[in-house]
Amino acid sequence: MVMSRCWCCQQPQKESIEHIFVTSPTTYKVWNLFMGAAGISVQLIQLKQIIRHWWYAHCCPKLKPLFQAVPAIITWELWKRRNAGKHGGSVSPNMVIHEINRTLHQLARVGYAWIPNIPLLWPDMIQYFEGYKPILITTRVTWQLPFHGWYKSNTDGASKGNPGPSSLGFCVRDDEGDVVYPRAVDLGVTTNVVAEAKAILQGLEYCVEHDLHPLILETDSLMMKKNDVYIKGSSREGSKLTRSQKGTISKPGLCFANPA
Ligand SMILES: [Zn+2]
16 A cells, blocks of 8 residues: 655655644644644644634634634645645745744734734734723813804714725704704725715715705814815805804814805
8 A cells, every 4th residue: 555655744654634734743833832822722633623722712802813713824834834845845843833923913914903013923912912902092072052043063984994994974963952964874995084074075065955054064083174174155154253253163173154
């Protein structure tokens, strides 16, 4: 009987799925390193058992998708190493470990694009995510009624990932503070700035179409504030604003007075 010999060991052994992916010395070392850091302990006998342990391992929600990807990343690098050996090349165990770290780091960066300074190495990455606390800064914001006879449109746009899945919203209220019209729109994949700008635009368009003016537009967009975006009205209503009123309403970043 002809038995194929493995390409992964210095003293070739019988090649099998279990040998390449579970029991060869290099494979053993790689699994132990990554499982040790993750606190997973499983006897290295069967591949599907290892995969199951990674899949159901207890970890913080941020690590879950990474844990579930680990078996595919490790087996892929081991398979590449085996093929390099078969075709006359050689890949050191340290190189395999390096490539796995690199892929996991890239996966974390793509998955959590808004989180800075994700560590390069797997054990550090685990510590980092286990201890990760989003920085929350709270500012008290009070909403003020528009002037008598005026309307106010509050707008907001957000992007998860920037660029990423985005949406906009605006809400128009009258001078009693009652809601006249609210809208929320899914924008698909775009950026924060586009979402903020479209929120302002749609709010504005709605109010123009429905004669809801004079109007104050309020946005929380820093970009819109920085660029000092103003849409100036030129009508009688607009010119009725006193100097102090103009000062007050230009603060939120955008002022719109009577488009007619
Ligand atoms: Zn081998």
